[in-house]
Amino acid sequence: MSSRRVLKAAQAIREVVGMAILADLKDPRIENATITKVEVAPDMRQAKVSVSVMGDDAKQRLCVSGLQSAAGYLQSKIAKRIDTRYTPRLKFELDMGVKKSIELAKVLDEVLPPEDLPPTESLDARAEDTELEELTDQEEE
Incomplete structure (x- = not known):
């Protein structure tokens, strides 16, 4: 120390x-x-x-x-x-820390799948659609 x-x-x-x-x-x-x-x-x-x-x-x-x-x-x-x-x-x-971190980021970008997640609004809309479908299915029964 x-x-x-x-x-x-x-x-x-x-x-x-x-x-x-x-x-x-x-x-x-x-x-x-x-x-x-x-x-x-x-x-x-x-x-x-x-x-x-x-x-x-x-x-x-x-x-x-x-x-x-x-x-x-x-x-x-x-x-x-x-x-x-x-x-x-x-x-x-x-x-060489900065250079190695940039190279590591490039490798990770190549290996990891792209994150093509839809925006949160569309996720909320999908959840509402699913809830609506469940409600209509329940009413039909």
């Missing part, structure tokens, strides 16, 4: 890196990137930053390499924000 201090540092790193991507970094390789999570080592010397990038595999790899080349600048911004003995060294990795 991570300590509260490590969790606070991870949150601060996530905020600093996310804002730097939006406002400060001018590298054309870094586009459509979102920081999904940050894991900080217990000794606070390393931080693994998970990044979700929209685009094909080449764009994703290019963005991660752009972020890795900007790691020194980002570490200096983190050092200003958190007061620790060591500034965590950043390692960027691609988060």
